[in-house]
Amino acid sequence: xxxxxxxxxxxxxxxxxxxxxxxxxxxxxxxxxxxxxxxxxxxxxxxxxxxxxxxxxxxxxxxxxxxxxxxxxxxxxxxxxxxxxxxxxxxxxxxxxxxxxxxxxxxxxxxxxxxxxxxxxxxxxxxxxxxxxxxxxxxxxxxxxxxxxxxxxxxxxxxxxxxxxxxxxxxxxxxxxxxxxxxxxxxxxxxxxxxxxxxxxxxxxxxxxxxxxxxxxxxxxxxxxxxxxxxxxxxxxxxxxxxxxxxxxxxxxxxxxxxxxxxxxxxxxxxxxxxxxxxxxxxxxxxxxxxxxxxxxxxxxxxxxxxxxxxxxxxxxxxxxxxxxxxxxxxxxxxxxxxxxxxxxxxxxxxxxxxxxxxxxxxxxxxxxxxxxxxxxxxxxxxxxxxxxxxxxxxxxxxxxxxxxxxxxxxxxxxxxxxxxxxxxxxxxxxxxxxxxx
Numbered sequence: 001x002x003x004x005x006x007x008x009x010x011x012x013x014x015x016x017x018x019x020x021x022x023x024x025x026x027x028x029x030x031x032x033x034x035x036x037x038x039x040x041x042x043x044x045x046x047x048x049x050x051x052x053x054x055x056x057x058x059x060x061x062x063x064x065x066x067x068x069x070x071x072x073x074x075x076x077x078x079x080x081x082x083x084x085x086x087x088x089x090x091x092x093x094x095x096x097x098x099x100x101x102x103x104x105x106x107x108x109x110x111x112x113x114x115x116x117x118x119x120x121x122x123x124x125x126x127x128x129x130x131x132x133x134x135x136x137x138x139x140x141x142x143x144x145x146x147x148x149x150x151x152x153x154x155x156x157x158x159x160x161x162x163x164x165x166x167x168x169x170x171x172x173x174x175x176x177x178x179x180x181x182x183x184x185x186x187x188x189x190x191x192x193x194x195x196x197x198x199x200x201x202x203x204x205x206x207x208x209x210x211x212x213x214x215x216x217x218x219x220x221x222x223x224x225x226x227x228x229x230x231x232x233x234x235x236x237x238x239x240x241x242x243x244x245x246x247x248x249x250x251x252x253x254x255x256x257x258x259x260x261x262x263x264x265x266x267x268x269x270x271x272x273x274x275x276x277x278x279x280x281x282x283x284x285x286x287x288x289x290x291x292x293x294x295x296x297x298x299x300x301x302x303x304x305x306x307x308x309x310x311x312x313x314x315x316x317x318x319x320x321x322x323x324x325x326x327x328x329x330x331x332x333x334x335x336x337x338x339x340x341x342x343x344x345x346x347x348x349x350x351x352x353x354x355x356x357x358x359x360x361x362x363x364x365x366x367x368x369x370x371x372x373x374x375x376x377x378x379x380x381x382x383x384x385x386x387x388x389x390x391x392x393x394x395x396x397x398x399x400x401x402x403x404x405x406x407x408x409x410x411x412x413x414x415x416x417x418x419x420x421x422x423x424x425x426x427x428x429x430x431x432x433x434x435x436x437x438x
Contacts, residue, residue: 013113021114022104024236025121027097031090031229032128041284056089063092080222090225122240122261125233126192129205131285132230133189138289140182142297146172151313152340152348152362154423160360167219173425184208193282195261199241206234308371308395314339314416316350321410339416341367345382355388355407356380369393376403 013021039046064070068091070084080086139145149169161169171178188208191201213227238245240260247255265271316336319326326335337350349356349363356363357380365378365388378389389412391405399418406412 011113018111018114019101019105021118021121023097023101025114025117026100026104027093028121028125028233028236030093030096032124034124034128037131038284056092059096060088060092063095064088067091067095081226082222082224086225118240119261119263122237125237126198126261127281129230129233129237130189130192133185133192133205134286135289137182137185137187137189138293140178141186142182142293143172143175143178144293144297144300145182146178147300148172148175149425150342151311151423152342152364153360154425155313155338155340155348155350155421156360156362162360163219164221165360167215167221181208189286193278198237198261199245199258202234202238202241206231206238209234307369309341309367309369309376309393309401310398310418311341311343313419313421314341314401315419316414317417318413318415320413321407323411323413336414338419 033052035052036049039049064072068088070088072085072088136145146168149172153165153169158166171181184204185208188201188205191197191204209227209230213224213231215221216224216227241258244255244258247253265274315338316328319328319335326332328335328337333352335351336353339347339349341347345368346364346366348365351363352358352361353363356365356378358364365380366382366384367376367378368387369376374393376391376393377387378391379387389405389407391403391412391414393404394402396402401416403414403416404412
């Protein structure tokens with residue numbers, strides 16, 4: 001097996017180059033953890049990688065006790081990638097990389113260069129980027145990562161949203177824009193698959209994912225650490241080809257073609273193995289995600305109304321507690337102002353009633369209707385087994401819902417009337433000629 005390299009990479013490296021490489025290969029390897037990529041693909045593999053996770057947890061606890069002192073008692077799995085646990089993990093990897101770099105530099109002072117090791121580091125970085133480009137790109141291609149704002153979100157005052165949710169809805173409100181973003185990420189991943197288009201893929205990718213990183217930083221989206229690392233990976237790969245790119249883009253000087261990623265195999269079985277492994281990678285990390293996301297897209301678009309209640313916005317006409325009608329006062333934050341029933345058995349109520357899952361001054365819930373017994377039960381989360389409200393319902397006409405139930409020891413009677421409220425954001429307007437500033 002022969003790795004082709006440019007003269008600058010094949011020659012003796014300077015001390016700073018060797019030290020930086022030692023640091024980066026340790027740190028990037030921990031961050032990528034390539035031995036865990038197939039955890040969810042090969043049955044039983046997670047039993048082996050479980051020992052790795054336990055070792056990392058052990059090291060993190062040691063470093064946290066000695067240096068970081070993060071309080072991990074409040075951490076929950078809520079989708080954030082910037083929790084104190086994530087910061088503790090990153091700082092642990094940085095500490096291991098620094099210590100490993102120092103020890104390696106002492107023990108391996110006579111090494112002239114790390115051309116072959118750098119080739120394999122670049123290869124793993126490239127495939128790690130491909131996996132994430134394709135994964136995120138497909139989600140955006142099917143408009144799944146940022147769904148179009150639902151009616152509950154449309155009914156929420158703009159000023160109540162946090163910047164992260166606002167940015168999510170900004171992108172989700174335009175399916176073509178989200179699809180374009182996904183297509184660019186997919187193109188980046190596909191360009192990185194082929195050696196001849198790697199440089200183009202890196203240039204496209206650095207533009208695409210720098211924009212993603214800036215969005216995360218500007219709108220407080222909790223994927224900051226991960227997006228920063230993706231950009232660093234792109235920069236590292238580009239830096240390896242920095243001299244050639246500077247000659248071409250900055251100094252307007254002739255340069256050579258890129259041979260950084262070229263590798264030749266002397267035996268046929270090696271060449272065949274390489275092709276088989278690449279096809280396997282494409283099937284697992286490109287083809288399979290396309291299939292999964294397509295099926296998920298179909299299931300999402302098959303969601304129907306939870307009969308017999310039609311989805312939509314319902315104004316609360318009567319709200320009576322213990323037969324005492326509560327007037328609709330602006331200052332009363334506990335009285336229900338409106339209820340929104342969405343497709344798929346989810347909904348929200350315009351109230352700060354903490355019986356519901358509070359988000360942006362609305363109470364969210366899941367509901368389960370029983371048409372046989374004419375009952376409707378509310379719960380905070382889909383996975384909950386405990387219902388927070390159990391109502392009997394009546395439908396005098398297609399636009400009216402009457403609910404009877406109890407809240408703690410109080411009886412509750414609610415009359416809902418379907419609203420004709422229209423949200424202009426759902427119109428998907430587009431004008432080549434605009435006589436007014438919309």
